[in-house]
Amino acid sequence: MERFLGDVERRAFRVARIATDNDDDALDLVQDAMMTLAQRYADRGEAEWPALFHRILQNRIRDWYRRKTVRDKWRHWFGRGPDGGDDESRLQGVQSSDPALDEAAARRHAGKALERALHDLPLRQQQAFLLRAWEELDVAQTARAMGCSEGSVKTHYARAIQTLRRVLGDHWP
Secondary structure, X not given: OHHHHHHHHHHHHHHHHHHHOOHHHHHHHHHHHHHHHHHHHOOOOHHHHHHHHHHHHHHHHHHHHHHHHHHHHHHHHOOOOOOOXXXXXXXXXXXXXXXXXXXXXXXXXXXXXXXXXXXXXXXXXXXXXXXXXXXXXXXXXXXXXXXXXXXXXXXXXXXXXXXXXXXXXXXXX
């Protein structure tokens, strides 16, 4: 169990980070999913752990979205909006003369664009894409993790791919 959790930890954090856009919330969700898997499903076969873990994590993410919706309604009611600000706007127009630095900056920019695009996907499309493409779960495992049919997984995944291609076309021609 420890080996499995060690292997999945970073990828799960990345999935949760994209979903929540907050490191602390993502860490809490991953830790809670790991604890739940260890406490409730340690006796299951090792082959079942990936789908079980991702099902637990996706349920925690959905619960987080529900709580966030309620919190945001209260914030709006009291006249508080979400805090925002983009430090990149201050850096626009600054260019380097070193092609290697320019290439590294372009890769970082493309990575941030990918993360933003993933974050902006509808939750089910985000889940399908991350579980299929990043976690490399097959359609059946993804369906078990998401709690839906294999057909739904295929639909959500295809829509996610289509949206990402359209949004990220400038970064990955």
